[in-house]
Amino acid sequence: xxxxxxxxxxxxxxxxxxxxxxxxxxxxxxxxxxxxxxxxxxxxxxxxxxxxxxxxxxxxxxxxxxxxxxxxxxxxxxxxxxxxxxxxxxxxxxxxxxxxxxxxxxxxxxxxxxxx
Numbered sequence: 001x002x003x004x005x006x007x008x009x010x011x012x013x014x015x016x017x018x019x020x021x022x023x024x025x026x027x028x029x030x031x032x033x034x035x036x037x038x039x040x041x042x043x044x045x046x047x048x049x050x051x052x053x054x055x056x057x058x059x060x061x062x063x064x065x066x067x068x069x070x071x072x073x074x075x076x077x078x079x080x081x082x083x084x085x086x087x088x089x090x091x092x093x094x095x096x097x098x099x100x101x102x103x104x105x106x107x108x109x110x111x112x113x114x115x116x
Contacts, residue, residue: 034084
């Protein structure tokens with residue numbers, strides 16, 4: 001029996017599919033610094049979400065993912081402030097990150113209510 005995929009995992013997956021090609025087109029000096037860090041952070045976030053899904057104690061893992069998302073927000077903002085992505089792409093990525101953050105916040109809230 002196939003386990004149903006969590007919406008937050010699919011949203012993160014879709015965001016990665018959209019974002020990685022943009023990051024791969026960054027100028028060389030930024031691609032190998034900020035771009036690679038963002039790519040690593042994206043993959044680690046997806047991996048952490050999948051692992052949290054199967055963990056018996058989810059809350060500490062979810063809170064750690066929350067800080068990863070915050071870092072992604074700042075890194076993306078840096079791309080925009082350096083003029084490396086357009087305002088439209090920045091807004092699109094921000095919408096994705098807010099959506100993922102809202103899903104994560106709901107999951108954290110649910111886990112906190114289970115632990116009390």
